[in-house]
Amino acid sequence: MWKWLHPYAKADRAYQLCNTLLPYFAVVTVVCMIVGWVWGLAYAPADYQQKDSYRIIFIHVPSAILSMGAYSSMAIAAVIALVWQLRNAELAVIAIAPVGACVTAIALITGAAWGKPMWGAWWVWDARLTSELILLFLYLGVLSLYHAFEDKKAAGRAACILAIVGVINLPIIHFSVEWWNTLHQGATITKFDTKAIDPSMFWPLMVNIVAFAGFVGVVTLIRLKNEILQREKHRPWVRDMVERG
Amino acid sequence: MVKQHSYWQLFSAVFSKDLKLAFRQRAEIVNPILFFLIVITLFPLAIGPEPGLLARMAPGIIWVAALLSTMLGLDKLFRDDYHDGTLEQLIASSYPLPLTVLAKVAAHWVITGLPLVLMTPVFALLLNLESSALLATVLTLLLGTPLLSFIGAIGAGLTVGLQKGGILMSLLVLPLYIPVLIFATSAIDTSSMELAYSGQLAILGAMLIVAIIAAPIAISSALKVSVS
Amino acid sequence: MQLAGPNGAGKTSLLRIIAGFAMADEGDVLFQERSITKYYDEFAQELLFIGHKTGVNTQLTALENVAFWLKINGYDSKQDLYPILAKIGLVGLEDVPVRMLSAGQQRRVALVRLWLNSAKLWILDEPFTALDKSGVAFLQERFVEHLNAGGAILLTTHQDLTTHFSDLQTVTLEYRH
Numbered sequence: 286m287w288k289w290l291h292p293y294a295k296a297d298r299a300y301q302l303c304n305t306l307l308p309y310f311a312v313v314t315v316v317c318m319i320v321g322w323v324w325g326l327a328y329a330p331a332d333y334q335q336k337d338s339y340r341i342i343f344i345h346v347p348s349a350i351l352s353m354g355a356y357s358s359m360a361i362a363a364v365i366a367l368v369w370q371l372r373n374a375e376l377a378v379i380a381i382a383p384v385g386a387c388v389t390a391i392a393l394i395t396g397a398a399w400g401k402p403m404w405g406a407w408w409v410w411d412a413r414l415t416s417e418l419i420l421l422f423l424y425l426g427v428l429s430l431y432h433a434f435e436d437k438k439a440a441g442r443a444a445c446i447l448a449i450v451g452v453i454n455l456p457i458i459h460f461s462v463e464w465w466n467t468l469h470q471g472a473t474i475t476k477f478d479t480k481a482i483d484p485s486m487f488w489p490l491m492v493n494i495v496a497f498a499g500f501v502g503v504v505t506l507i508r509l510k511n512e513i514l515q516r517e518k519h520r521p522w523v524r525d526m527v528e529r530g
Numbered sequence: 531m532v533k534q535h536s537y538w539q540l541f542s543a544v545f546s547k548d549l550k551l552a553f554r555q556r557a558e559i560v561n562p563i564l565f566f567l568i569v570i571t572l573f574p575l576a577i578g579p580e581p582g583l584l585a586r587m588a589p590g591i592i593w594v595a596a597l598l599s600t601m602l603g604l605d606k607l608f609r610d611d612y613h614d615g616t617l618e619q620l621i622a623s624s625y626p627l628p629l630t631v632l633a634k635v636a637a638h639w640v641i642t643g644l645p646l647v648l649m650t651p652v653f654a655l656l657l658n659l660e661s662s663a664l665l666a667t668v669l670t671l672l673l674g675t676p677l678l679s680f681i682g683a684i685g686a687g688l689t690v691g692l693q694k695g696g697i698l699m700s701l702l703v704l705p706l707y708i709p710v711l712i713f714a715t716s717a718i719d720t721s722s723m724e725l726a727y728s729g730q731l732a733i734l735g736a737m738l739i740v741a742i743i744a745a746p747i748a749i750s751s752a753l754k755v756s757v758s
Numbered sequence: 759m760q761l762a763g764p765n766g767a768g769k770t771s772l773l774r775i776i777a778g779f780a781m782a783d784e785g786d787v788l789f790q791e792r793s794i795t796k797y798y799d800e801f802a803q804e805l806l807f808i809g810h811k812t813g814v815n816t817q818l819t820a821l822e823n824v825a826f827w828l829k830i831n832g833y834d835s836k837q838d839l840y841p842i843l844a845k846i847g848l849v850g851l852e853d854v855p856v857r858m859l860s861a862g863q864q865r866r867v868a869l870v871r872l873w874l875n876s877a878k879l880w881i882l883d884e885p886f887t888a889l890d891k892s893g894v895a896f897l898q899e900r901f902v903e904h905l906n907a908g909g910a911i912l913l914t915t916h917q918d919l920t921t922h923f924s925d926l927q928t929v930t931l932e933y934r935h
Contacts, residue, residue: 367751422705430702433692438781442755443688447702450684450748454706457737461709465716535832543829551817615811618779623830624802630830758780 314499321493345395347497355385360452363445375441380508386424412466548637569595588657589718603642628746643675666721670714680745687752763931806877812868816857861888882913
């Protein structure tokens with residue numbers, strides 16, 4: 286692990302890695318997003334019950350999946366940062382956090398918008414929505430902790446610790462909320478049938494998930510590049526790069 | 531000067547120092563209880579004094595109040611030690627820091643959590659809680675308040691070096707309190723229906739064991755970050 | 759070894775990095791050829807650190823403070839501490855809460871540790887702050903004892919050392935923005 290990570294401990298190498306990866310992510314994102322949205326929003330058949338309003342799942346489901354995915358990646362980066370003392374991994378944590386928070390917010394907003402026609406209310410205390418809301422709180426906690434520190438070195442490490450504590454708690458929170466929800470299941474919630482989704486809707490959904498993953502990757506990489514440059518702005522390699530144009 | 535390692539000596543030194551300080555300024559012990567009492571008084575005033583309704587809401591009220599009142603003491607948990615440099619001395623001591631932290635959290639629980647457990651009958655009376663639920667309330671508080679101290683201490687350790695750490699700490703810690711809240715209130719609810727609630731207690735107990743093992747490590751690394 | 763330099767040059771920061779509280783941007787601190795981040799417990803055995811913030815609790819008495827410090831470092835706390843407190847000029851003040859003492863006396867409560875430890879390396883940040891002339895001289899006598907016993911001292915001070923130390927080394931940090 287260390288051997289593999291070691292070269293990227295140097296900021297300039299990590300920066301180059303970002304540059305190499307960025308185009309691939311960008312291409313995947315653009316292609317999948319165009320294909321997925323056109324396919325999902327225009328060509329996929331309408332649901333026999335929900336008509337066209339179900340089409341919000343092509344945004345809601347990918348963002349919900351990515352909200353969890355981004356949190357796990359953030360926590361993995363945090364573990365790497367603390368165990369192997371890699372400052373670049375710390376920066377990755379900071380790069381992912383706002384992106385993850387945005388994706389979570391998108392999942393919440395689209396969930397609420399979907400809930401209105403489905404459940405007749407903008408917000409119901411559905412287990413998954415509640416978990417998602419708590420996830421947003423955890424993201425915001427990491428972000429506000431990071432920004433509360435003046436010393437950015439300490440800030441990065443504090444954010445890493447909180448991310449790890451959060452990821453240990455996340456399954457417990459998720460489980461407890463699921464359990465709480467089945468206990469209190471009110472009459473308002475009518476979950477739509479959970480029978481397997483039709484292939485004509487499944488494939489555009491998959492494409493959209495890949496598109497979202499790519500998009501999160503692109504934004505994170507750009508943010509990571511910025512964070513690296515910001516921290517390393519006094520170092521010679523940054524100056525060289527700027528002078529070379 | 532000869533050094534002789536005794537983990538018990540360290541634990542008791544840190545534990546008894548915090549207790550001694552708390553008893554010298556009694557406010558530290560009395561204020562959380564008063565706060566808890568006042569919060570509980572506010573609920574009947576806000577939602578109406580109807581006994582059935584109060585009994586129905588009592589578990590939730592008691593636990594939300596417990597969550598908030600443990601937050602009061604948390605802010606002070608490491609603050610004095612941070613400002614007077616004791617924290618540095620504790621880190622530079624050759625004893626493992628997690629053990630020191632364990633002693634401090636234990637003291638925090640004795641100062642803020644234990645009084646709540648002991649006062650439960652009074653709160654139960656005020657909220658018209660059924661007698662069958664009283665035991666459940668005491669047991670959940672007994673298992674749950676140490677958990678709150680452990681989880682909260684992580685937030686306290688992360689924010690102790692910050693100017694306005696108090697509010698931020700609440701933001702970090704309260705979401706992590708949710709499982710405790712859910713299982714504890716559900717245990718009380720179940721007990722008031724005269725059903726078995728040992729499952730919820732077992733989960734709280736399991737979480738407490740995990741917290742005793744894992745939290746001191748997280749708190750120690752948080753404190754090291756704050757001191758640096 | 760004395761660390762010198764103007765305010766803001768980074769003396770305290772450097773001391774804190776050497777004591778293992780803060781991490782250096784680059785590089786590592788070695789003690790007896792071992793990295794202190796990896797072997798911190800062993801390093802801590804031989805370290806005595808007294809910083810700007812001395813680690814004295816002002817609610818507790820001088821005696822309680824000293825006893826607490828002994829306990830958290832694994833020293834015998836049941837020994838008779840009165841003679842040592844008397845020696846450092848705290849006679850009659852042993853059982854007064856430290857907040858009632860003057861700044862110089864509070865500093866002495868922290869400095870008692872110099873007579874009560876077996877550490878080889880002392881890291882002291884401005885140890886003479888608030889001390890009177892006799893206190894400064896008394897402290898330097900203790901420094902000589904420690905050095906003769908084979909110990910090392912790393913300190914910062916703005917005062918000139920009045921005692922002559924034969925192998926004093928001074929490292930001066932320059933202020934750089």
